[in-house]
Amino acid sequence: MAAATPSNPPPLLADPPPGSGTRARIRHAAARLFARRGYAGTGLKQVATDASAPFGSIYHFFPGGKDALAEDMIRTTGPQFMALVLGLLEERDDPVDAVVHAFDSAARDLVASGYADGCPVATMALDVVDTNETLRGAAADVFAEWIDGGTAWFSRHVSPDRARDLASAMVMLVEGAFLLGRTSRDPEPLRAAGRSMATLLAAAR
Amino acid sequence: MAAATPSNPPPLLADPPPGSGTRARIRHAAARLFARRGYAGTGLKQVATDASAPFGSIYHFFPGGKDALAEDMIRTTGPQFMALVLGLLEERDDPVDAVVHAFDSAARDLVASGYADGCPVATMALDVVDTNETLRGAAADVFAEWIDGGTAWFSRHVSPDRARDLASAMVMLVEGAFLLGRTSRDPEPLRAAGRSMATLLAAAR
DNA sequence: GTCTATAAGGAGATAGAC
DNA sequence: GTCTATCTCCTTATAGAC
Numbered sequence: 001m002a003a004a005t006p007s008n009p010p011p012l013l014a015d016p017p018p019g020s021g022t023r024a025r026i027r028h029a030a031a032r033l034f035a036r037r038g039y040a041g042t043g044l045k046q047v048a049t050d051a052s053a054p055f056g057s058i059y060h061f062f063p064g065g066k067d068a069l070a071e072d073m074i075r076t077t078g079p080q081f082m083a084l085v086l087g088l089l090e091e092r093d094d095p096v097d098a099v100v101h102a103f104d105s106a107a108r109d110l111v112a113s114g115y116a117d118g119c120p121v122a123t124m125a126l127d128v129v130d131t132n133e134t135l136r137g138a139a140a141d142v143f144a145e146w147i148d149g150g151t152a153w154f155s156r157h158v159s160p161d162r163a164r165d166l167a168s169a170m171v172m173l174v175e176g177a178f179l180l181g182r183t184s185r186d187p188e189p190l191r192a193a194g195r196s197m198a199t200l201l202a203a204a205r
Numbered sequence: 206m207a208a209a210t211p212s213n214p215p216p217l218l219a220d221p222p223p224g225s226g227t228r229a230r231i232r233h234a235a236a237r238l239f240a241r242r243g244y245a246g247t248g249l250k251q252v253a254t255d256a257s258a259p260f261g262s263i264y265h266f267f268p269g270g271k272d273a274l275a276e277d278m279i280r281t282t283g284p285q286f287m288a289l290v291l292g293l294l295e296e297r298d299d300p301v302d303a304v305v306h307a308f309d310s311a312a313r314d315l316v317a318s319g320y321a322d323g324c325p326v327a328t329m330a331l332d333v334v335d336t337n338e339t340l341r342g343a344a345a346d347v348f349a350e351w352i353d354g355g356t357a358w359f360s361r362h363v364s365p366d367r368a369r370d371l372a373s374a375m376v377m378l379v380e381g382a383f384l385l386g387r388t389s390r391d392p393e394p395l396r397a398a399g400r401s402m403a404t405l406l407a408a409a410r
Numbered sequence: 411g412t413c414t415a416t417a418a419g420g421a422g423a424t425a426g427a428c
Numbered sequence: 429g430t431c432t433a434t435c436t437c438c439t440t441a442t443a444g445a446c
Contacts, residue, residue, distance in 0.1 A: 022430085036335040041245035044422065054431040056424085065423065116335055125388045126328040130241045130321055140389045168385075168394060169401040175384050176377025183330045184345045189373060196374040200401055203408050227412085248439065259413040261442085270441070 011109055012080055013117050023061045025051040031073045035120040038127035039070055039135065070124060071138050077120035078142030082149050085174075095157045096198045099170070103177070103194025107187035110178070115185045118178030146171050154201070162204045169200055216314055217285055218322050228266045230256040236278045240325040243332035244275055244340065275329065276343050282325035283347030287354050290379075300362045301403045304375070308399025311379070312392035320390045323383030351376050359406070367409045374405055 013035065016028040029050035033042040044066055048055040062069045088105050092098035110118060125139035150167025151160070158166065173193040180189035218240060221233040234255035238247040249271055253260040267274045293310050297303035315323060330344035355372030356365070363371065378398040385394035 038243060038245060038332050040243060041332055041336065043420080045420080056431060057429085059423070060429070060431095122384055123331040126331055126384060127243050127246055129387045131246065136388060143385055143388055165397055165400060168397040169378070172381025172385060172394065172398055172401075173374070173377050174381070176380040179327055179331060179380050180348055180373075180377060182334045183341060183348055189377065192370055192373040193377055195370060196377075196405055199405055199408050203404050249441090250439075261413055262411085264441070265411070265413095 011113065011117065012077065012084060012120060013113075022051070022053045022057050026053050026058055026061060026069075027072065027076070029053075030069050031077050031120065032117075034070055034073050034124050035077065035118075036116050036123065038123045039066075039132070040127055044069075067132070067134065070128075070135055074121050074124060074135065074138040074142060078139075079145065081120050082146050086149065086153065089153060095154075096201055099197045099201055100194045103174075103190050103197065106174070106177075107181070107190035107194075110181050110190060111187050115182050118182050119175055122175050122178065143171065154204075157201070158204045166197075166200060166204055170197055173197055216318065216322065217282065217289060217325060218318075227256070227258045227262050231258050231263055231266060231274075232277065232281070234258075235274050236282050236325065237322075239275055239278050239329050240282065240323075241321050241328065243328045244271075244337070245332055249274075272337070272339065275333075275340055279326050279329060279340065279343040279347060283344075284350065286325050287351050291354065291358065294358060300359075301406055304402045304406055305399045308379075308382070308395050308402065311382075312386070312395035312399075315383070315386050315395060316392050320387050323387050324380055327380050327383065348376065362406070363409045371402075371405060371409055375402055378402055 013028075013032045016025055020028070026047065030042075030047045033047055033050065044058055045055060047069075048058055058069065059065065062072070064071075085102055085106075088102040089095075089098040092101045121139050121142055124135065125143075128135040128139070147164070147167045150170050151164045154163035154166040154170075157163075173196060177189040177193035181187060218233075218237045221230055225233070231252065235247075235252045238252055238255065249263055250260060252274075253263055263274065264270065267277070269276075290307055290311075293307040294303045297306045326344050326347055329340065330348075333340040333344070352369070352372045355375050356369045359368035359371040359375075362368075378401060382394040382398035386392055
């Protein structure tokens, strides 16, 4: 069954719907800033400003402060991103077509965001891996779930042990491609990653 | 020709040789902290402390301040890392063996550093890509050189157009594997990346 | 040249008015 | 609950003693 999801899902970090509550606006602004600038590079004052919320409201809704807000963002946007990718994969019947389509779609979204929005957790993960054990663990949980989810998807087309290596490769290629694409302001790495992923999948069948 | 380089090159961010000058110690401490904690997450006070140097010496040797120091680190450690990888690739005659060997060696180094040292520029690149155009450009230059260097190496074994996709895939897999490996404190992503890279190279020959 | 003290500003966090 | 003012600490950067 293909095309189970709409072919133009909203970007993960688009503006929040008008009329959203203060808490929702704070979460949205925080997700965007943390994803783009990392943990240390994001100031709570900026979060409040972007959310059009008073500074104190952050501590009203997130008594744990910056750490609690960041962990919430990692654990929320991580699964959202996986759902988005799995949705894209369902839009094509042939698995090789599906993989290439997902990477091409990611390339378009990256350009559309002005090369700002790639992986919602990678920037924060690298930022905190050496200094914040709680947030490192949260990011590790997210990546593990992605690989499990990817393994399940690839298992529909190849043997389980091969499926796991394919899922790992897919996550790594996505992350590497977002890093190169954002840094070079070029969508080509994502398309190249899609071609490589298609080759790997074809070789495993 | 194989084994052109020693089989145990010193880690990129090992301690500086005793008797190093103040400038060298500052550059070394900065390279390590920027690589591990990113740009915003690294304080110049910490750099001075780690370098056993007075705070003011940073501005004596780097009048441009934090930005100048960070750009120097990106442009210095980037080529060093490529040289290290190319050296590892020369230690095996068969190209598929060489690729697997390089990833296995990277996996060992990652574990040996306590999962602290992966790519010397990726953390900073993601940290600054949205906020500092100069440093973003420096990181983009480094990645472009890596892909050019990798394309030249793969061109010894496959056609030029295929060599470029292989080089891109290698950089992306390395970066993704370092991200997953550091975050999960697990060397397995680097080994999985090596297996995928071997598959891609074999498929391209 | 090496090093210290301080300036000026921004950070996270809190207290309390409304 | 919403919002403001402030507290304390830490940052980059500089001035100037030695």
